[in-house]
Amino acid sequence: MFSSRKLSLLLGIAAAAGAFASAAEPGHFGYGKTATPAEIAGWDIDARGDDGLGLPPGKGTVERGTEVFADQCAACHGTFGEGEGRFPKLVGGAGTLKNDRPELTVGSYWPFAPTLFDYINRAMPMPAPHTLSADDVYALTAYILNLNDLVPSEFVADRDSLPKVKMPNRDHFIWTDPRPDTTSKPCMNACADPASVKIMSTAEGNGLTPRTTGPLDTMQPK
Amino acid sequence: MSVLPKPAGVSAQQLGRRSFLGLGAALTGGLALGLKPGNAAEPVPAFPPADPPWSQALGPGVVDRPYGRPADFEAGVIRRNVPWLTAGTQSSISFSPLQDLHGIITPNGLFFERHHAGRPDIDPDQHRLMIHGLVERPLILTMKDIVRFPQVTRIHFIECPANGGMEWRASQINSLQFNHGMISCAEWTGVRLSTLLEEVGIKKEAKWVLVEGADGAHMNRSLPLDKCLDDCLVVYAQNGEALRPEQGYPLRLVVPGWEGNVNIKWLRRIKLGDKPWYSREETSKYTDLMPDGTSRGFTWLIDAKSVITFPCPEKPLAGPSLYEIRGLAWTGNGKVKRVDVSTDGGVNWQTARLHEPVLSKALTKFTLPWQWDGQPALLQSRVIDETGYVQPTIADLRKQRGSNSVYHNNSIQTWQVKPDGSVFDVQLA
Structure with missing residues (x-):
């Protein structure tokens, strides 16, 4: 079959390919450095939604949250979380999820309270994200939950209390994708009565199509 | 021109x-x-x-433009946004000008943008990727370290699942760019995520992976470990050059065939865990609200979709003549198998020609010659992917999902051609 020279050549190639193509053993390449506990702690900011794993020490009251919110959040979200302009509303919408125009807010839609801490902590306030103390983030979380009537005004948010807050929409998520949920068939000829082909809506003339997005834009409007 | x-x-x-x-x-x-x-x-x-x-x-000599740029006459070929859609531009989207693109690769300067806290401008020497959690040896990698790992290059599309999201209720925007431009496709080069995970050693309890960006949003999503080990890439290059800042420079994740939001840009942290994190971006956003008030979560897959890119509202017809209908098709399930085109609103269909290369989880180009007689026409394209899945009509989708689910509108686009050659975005009964 193979000459011994050919065989050893093939084995050599296979060994070389194996050495570079797969890292079956940890540390195979040995690049980089081991992350120290201090380095990990600086970046390990996630708090898990359903059980609060990773929530940091600290605590915050609704009252303190009122102050922090006015200072850091109200400009965009409104004093009581009602939202300014197109910035998100944080309150309201309870019972609207089946409506024609549902209102998705922390109170009406979010399934898990620790997610609120996690999101404020990582992404807010928008001009200076991840600059608030854990205590202030807990306080904001308490305030927003209170605005939605989900916790009483004496509520203190911390790593123990937040996972216990039952959000109204918690049990209405299906976490397994049911798609494909359509079963169209690729018909080729006479697939419909031509008389039944009717235009139900058109974008013509409704004035919603942007015409220009800046001085360089030569897009011609229709 | x-x-x-x-x-x-x-x-x-x-x-x-x-x-x-x-x-x-x-x-x-x-x-x-x-x-x-x-x-x-x-x-x-x-x-x-x-x-x-x-x-x-x-003319001007070589290196007159040390880094080249398009002809000045192409100044209108740009990304655009919809100003009324979002509160500001920092947490917003821009759309690729599909009406002016001719291939399956999106030029780097025209790749659509989705930022949640604006575009960070990151010094690659200061950038780090940390991999930790349920691993044998937590690791910090510099960009120089990452480039040393075995390289892979793949062509994949990335589509925001909100592409077409403005059209769930009715036709609103008369534009190919604004209705379909949140898709782009590039050749990505980097290292397999599986290579990095095997390098740190995966503990057997690990089932999920948190991926997080270095932007101000610290954008984070949870991914099943199986997908990470299957075909995910940690990339530093896009169409042969370093990633553009808008696409995650110096490092991003590419999750082939899955919704754009999980393709974390400015990737800085990967953490292995035993459960998903249920972050804001996978609970309050990127979930699909159904008419019965329930919501679908973790709907990552981009279902098969196609669209005719010529003619379109931006590129009308100039009188009766022989034309080539052109378009793009794609599917998160793998390869495009077939694209059919109708000129009469879906009554009769003809199979279009697919142009090579037809790649898995990449844009695929199709064309069909069309003799337009100047009569009103309703143009549609319909893709069938290698799993046999057929692109649905908007009516089919609404029957299943109502019109409040925002994401994953992969329905058939109808372009109305009027006798004067103008083209309008319409929806049929």
Whole structure:
């Protein structure tokens, strides 16, 4: 079959390919450095939604949250979380999820309270994200939950209390994708009565199509 | 584009050296003059029998533009946003100008954008990727470390699942760019995520992976470990050059075939865990609200979709003639198997030609010759992917999902062609 020279050549190639193509053993390449506990702690900011794993020490009251919110959040979200302009509303919408125009807010839609801490902590306030103390983030979380009537005004948010807050929409998520949920068939000829082909809506003339997005834009409007 | 006449009093060389802004003004002036025959400054034709001025001049030399750029005449081929859609531009989207693109690869400067806290400008020497959690040995990698790992190159699309999201209720926007431009496709180069995870050693309890960006949003999503080990890539290059800042420079995740939001840009942290994190971006956003009030979560897959890119509202027809209908198709399930085109609103269909290469989880180009007789027409395309899945109509989708689910509208687009050749975005019964 193979000459011994050919065989050893093939084995050599296979060994070389194996050495570079797969890292079956940890540390195979040995690049980089081991992350120290201090380095990990600086970046390990996630708090898990359903059980609060990773929530940091600290605590915050609704009252303190009122102050922090006015200072850091109200400009965009409104004093009581009602939202300014197109910035998100944080309150309201309870019972609207089946409506024609549902209102998705922390109170009406979010399934898990620790997610609120996690999101404020990582992404807010928008001009200076991840600059608030854990205590202030807990306080904001308490305030927003209170605005939605989900916790009483004496509520203190911390790593123990937040996972216990039952959000109204918690049990209405299906976490397994049911798609494909359509079963169209690729018909080729006479697939419909031509008389039944009717235009139900058109974008013509409704004035919603942007015409220009800046001085360089030569897009011609229709 | 037809050859533009030379504006009076401006030499070709002067024109070529003008700034975009100055050029725009010059062109507008030139075109306006062109519309007024008899004007003293009427431009001289630059086509046969005339020898044009650029053929009788010496052009700028090499490295006149050390990093090249498109012709000044292509200044209108740009990303655009919908100002009324979002509160500001920092947490917003821009759309690729599909009407002006001709292939399956999106030029780097035209790749659609989705930022949640604006675009960070990251010093690659300061960038780190940390991998920790349920691993044998937590690791910090520099960009120089990452580039040393075995390289892979793949062509994949990325589509925001909100592409077409403005059209769930009805036709709203008369535009290919705004209704479909949140998809782009590039050749990505980097290292398999599985290589990095095997390098740190995966503990057997690990089932999920948190991926997080270095932007101000610290954007984070949860991914099942199986997908990470299957085909995910940690990439530093896009179409052969370093990633653009808008696409995650210096490092991003590519999750082939899955919704854009999980393709974390500016990737800085990967953490292995035993459960998903249920972050804001996978609970309050990127979930699909159904008519019964329940919501679907973790709907990552991009279902098969196609769209005709010519003709379209931005590129109308110029009178009855033989045309080539052109379009793009894609599927997160793998390869496009077939694309059919209808010119009568879905009554009769013809199979279009697919253009090579037909790659898995990449844009695929299709064309079909069409003799337009000047009569009203309703153009549609319908893709069938290698799993046999058939692109649905908007009516089919609404039957299943109502019209409040925002994401994953992969329905058939209908373009209405009027006798004057103009094209409008419509929806059929």
